[in-house]
Amino acid sequence: MQRSLISLAVMALLGLSAGAPTLAAAPAAKAAQVTTQLPRTAVPTHYALSLTPDAANSRFSATVTIALDVKQTTSSLTLNAADLKFSAAALSAGPGKAPQAASKIDVDNDKQTATFHFADALKPGSYQLKLDYTGVIGTQASGLFSLDYENGGAKQRALYTQFENSDARRMIPSWDEPFYKATFALEATIPAGQMAVSNMPVTSTTKLADGRELVRFATSPKMSTYLLFFGLGEFERATAVQDGVELGVVTQKGALGQAQFALDSSRDVLKEYNDYFGVKYPLPKLDNIAAPGRSQFFSAMENWGAIFTFENSILLNPRVATQSDKEASFLVAAHEMAHQWFGDLVTMAWWDDLWLNEGFATWMETRTTTRLHPEWNWDLRTVGIREGAMELDALATTHPVVQRIATVEQASQAFDNITYSKGASVIRMLENYVGEDAWRAGVRSYMAKHAYGNTVSDDLWREVEKAAHKPVTAIAHDFTLQPGVPLIRVADAVCKNGKTTIQLTQGEFSKDQDNKKPLSWRVPVIAQTIGNASARTLVSGGKGSLTLPGCGAVLVNADQTGYYRTLYTPKAFGALAGSFASMSTIDQLGLLSESWAMGLAGLMPASSFMDLANNAPANAAPEVWQKIAGTLAGLHDSYEGKPEQRAALDRFARAKLAPVLARIGWEASKDEAGPVANLRETLIVALGEVGDEGVIAEARRRYAASATDPSAMPAALRQPILGVIAANADVATWDQLRAAAKAEQSNLIKSQLYDLLGAASDKALAQRALDLALTDEPDATAGASIISHVASNHPDLAFDYALSHREQVEKIVDGASRSRYFPGLGRRSADPAMIGKLQAYAKDNLPPEAQGDVKRAISAIEYRIKVRTQRLPQITDWLKQHAV
Known part of the structure; x- marks a missing residue:
């Protein structure tokens, strides 16, 4: 992630389709080894879902028949369910067996579960649980939701689903956890003339007596509940075929012309991934569904065979699309399609290992963009990805890449730069350590061995280590099981007989813990004297040394593949600054980033970056x-x-x-x-x-x-x-932009214009934007974005306003991101009072397990205040000396 069905015979719905994948499924790990919030008495094998959405009234009705295996004698079955109302529940032991109606149904709203009790004990064996129920169609991206938009002056409503991490339970009562994989057969009763989309192709469309249509989809492969998808609306679809797979881009009517680049990108990426992973994409089709609107939490979701993407992240409107938009569109394809393997085909057993999905997709997006579009120089972006991770990882509020997740709320908060960017940066370092060929061989072995199964991180390390014949696991554990950023201190180099020797010492880089006892890492280090070949070592036990060919300025972390900070002596940094122009571009970016981070942390003069910038x-x-x-x-x-x-x-x-x-x-x-x-x-x-x-x-x-x-x-x-x-808008200009937003026919451009209203530097205009955000004028997903844009320039104003209108704001924010949204508004503040406001907000509104983003926002504010009071004076003095 970058961030629907009645009347089929039960046996037909419970059978696999003829087109089901033929790869052998991996043996399941023991359930006792995997975290679950549900009783371990039963596991599902198949869901036959019949959905009837009522978009106009924001409701749906459904029937699901779940094939399940009871593992231990029990008198009840507990599933995940949220905002569902049940009208009937019955259990049968197979065709011809009399169903047993539930004697009682207990719904626990806090735990998001429904428990079905039965008078007769259920002995171990196979059963079918049939449930009739109704649910709610929301207006934000959680569960089954609607998006309203205008098309040619006519108002339209489309339906989509967003289930990650734990919202499938809002549409289908289920074992809504990644380990409980099952197959899905979906059918939907829909208005005639609309298009329905799901993970698998449509197998039949039947006209009903009342004028509606019954659409049936092929049975899916075995997958986790959060990957199920359903979409419905006035859509168009462009298609292409690559390696026997039908690729599609689905848009609102009239927008199909903006999808060609995304479709072409999908073809290129699929060909690349089929080769790289060594396991071909196993579904018959792969759609990318482009939707109007936006989320504050994500831009795209990797549903297997049916990637959901907000259109501003993938479509290219020729009126407004820039080069950066084109690159972003390709990146979305590369990221979400990587998930079709890392996440969909092979899924983490529990949210502790979410990085197996997101870190790998982030790494693959960069690798693939660099490979297929070398003209974009995307490999240089790896420095920024690493810096984004270190920004969080050097604070006391950081967490390990592999982290303990106990609740749904904690899982929602795990989608951060540690999971994505640190995960990707560690992978890049390890790939460089073992070599590209060995790394790919390990990944291929991992994919083949665990297809359709669930894994933990050690399953991957085991395969890479076998392929590389190097001790990868120990290094990987250092960087994924403990938090923080290693610091490599470089002593002054000694050059003799045309060779340079350097001594290295490992510590820890921290922005807000000056006297922290450093953790210990095994750190792969690459260094070079500028203009000469590089050399490698593994700093272990806190110390290491390197002998480099040539003499001159010494650069550590050459090519910027390492996940660590480097601290030079003033003499050594001065030599590097003097050699800046002769460095490779990626090393120039690395040194700029290093000097900036070290300067703000007080480990180097804060003006070091200014020296480099001045002499660039x-x-x-x-x-x-x-x-x-x-x-x-x-x-x-x-x-x-x-x-x-x-x-x-x-x-x-x-x-x-x-x-x-x-x-x-x-x-x-x-x-x-x-x-x-x-x-x-x-x-x-x-x-x-x-x-x-x-x-x-x-x-x-x-x-x-x-x-x-x-x-x-x-x-x-x-x-x-x-x-x-x-x-720089004044009142007249702001009003002009607003009028343009109201008149705009393109939903994508309309959203951009409304965002601009929140970007005004003038505080009075920022207040007008806040008031506008809570009206019906912008669409239901635009208001939260406007408030976020105001927070970029006026964080205290935006946070205070949102908190004073909390109930209204929560209605326009995804349920999964509410605990993250409010601290996100305040985190850019430099006012000490904001710390108390955030603490009060957390105390009054959030359980302890949902306060991670609040704590991180407070750390960011405290560090910003520290920088402004302790570091900016050095830059001010530098500016006086270099006055222009």
Whole structure:
């Protein structure tokens, strides 16, 4: 994740379809070894679900027949169920056997379970449990939900499902945990003329006497409940075939032309993955369903054979799509399709090992984008992925990659940068340690051995270790079973006879625990003297050494594959800074990131980054200038409330960045490289942020001219220009943007325009955006996004407003992300009072197990305050010495 059915004979519904996959299923792990919140007395093998949605009234009715095996004598069966009302429940021991009606049904809303009691004890054996029930169609992405949108001036309503991590129970009473895999046969009674989509292809469509249609889908392979999908609406579908699989992109009517790139990407990615994993994609089709609206929690979900994606993450509207949008669309395909193997074919046994899904999909998306689109230089993004993880991992509130999950709420909070980005970074390091071929061989063996089964992390390490003939498990355990970031201290190098020797010491990098006793890691380290070949060692027991060919500046973590921080002596860092221009681009990005993080943590002068930025060559790679621009824009925010110091920073930023924009220009050159287009976007926004009058004036000129000349604001410039316009909006401009949002026919563009209303720097306009967010004017999923955009500039205002309207706000936020949404609004604050507000919010509204995001937000605020009081003065002094 990046973030439907009556009247079939029971025996037909319980049978596998002729097209079922033929790979042997892995032997199941012992249930006693896997966490569960349900009694272990029974396990399901198949669900036959008949769904009748009533979209207009936001209700549905359903019947499900569940084939199950009772393992221990019991008089009751307990399943997960949420917001379901049961009208009948009966159990039979097979065809021809008299059903036994439930004597009592107990529904526990807090535990989200339904228990069906029976007068006669159920002895071990096979049974069928038939349940009749009704449920609710929500307006946010939890369970079965609706999305309203306009199409050609007509209002439409489409239905979709979102079940991860634990919301299948809102549509189907089930053993709603990843270990309880089963097959699914789905049928739905739908309005005539609409399209229904699920994991498997449609096998038949029957017209009913009342004018509706009964749609039946093929039986799915064995899979976890959270991967089941159903969609219904006024859809269109584009298709292509690759390796015998029908690929599809499903959109609202009229938007199919925006799906071609996504369809082409799916073909390329499927071919790549079939080869890489050594196990071909086993379903007959794979759809990507593009939906209007958005979620504050996720952008796409890897339902097997039916990936759900919000359209702003995958469709390319030619009016507004930029190079970065194109890259994001491909990335979604690469990430979610990786899940078809890591997550769907082989699934973690419990949410403790969620990273087996998300860390691997994040790693595969980068690897695959680099391989299939080398012109995008996506391998350079691995530095940013690592930095995103370390930002959280160096705080006291971090957690291990493999973490103990006890509740549904904790599972929801596990979808964070530690799970995704640290997981991906550790994989990249281990792949580099054992070699690409050995790593792939281990992954292939893992896939073949555990297909259709469930695993824990050690199952993977075992296969990689066999393939690599290296002690991978010990290193993997160090980086996944304990939290934190290793710190490699580098002593001054000694050069003799054309070779350089360095001594390495392992500690721990912490941003908020100055005297923390360091944990111990076995750290694979790669180093080089600039311009020479690299050498490797494994720092174990806290110490290590390396002898490198050549003399000169020494770079540790060459090629940036390691997950650790590096601390140089001032002399060694000075030598590296002097060699900055001759480094590879990825190492330039690594050194910039290292100096910034170390400076803010007080382990190096905070001005170290400024020295590098000041001496960056004019012809440095676009990604290097993007990094510099983004950091300087962030510093602008850090000087909030200090106008003189901010003005000095802004003058420096304009002096460094404006010539770069002048060199590449506002208009794209013929055959311009994608990274240059991305840099232009970044520079326009960053220069607007630091008050570059020329950029702001040009943005305003183009915005005004676009009313009569569309070429004044081409698609590649539209988003950055409007970003500058919105940030600097006055009342008249804000009203103009709002009018454009109301009049816009494209749902994707409409959402973008409403988000811009929340980006105003002016506090009064930000307040207007907050008030607008809770009206019916934006669609049901846009309000929460507007509030989040206000929080980017006005976190205290947004948090206070949301909390004072908590009941209204909770209605427009996904149920799975409510405990994360409110602290997310406040985490950008630098006001000590926000800490008390967050603590009070958690105390009044959240159980202890759901307070992880609150704690992390508080840590972020405390560190931000520390940086502003203790580190910014060093940068201020540097700016005085380098006044422009």
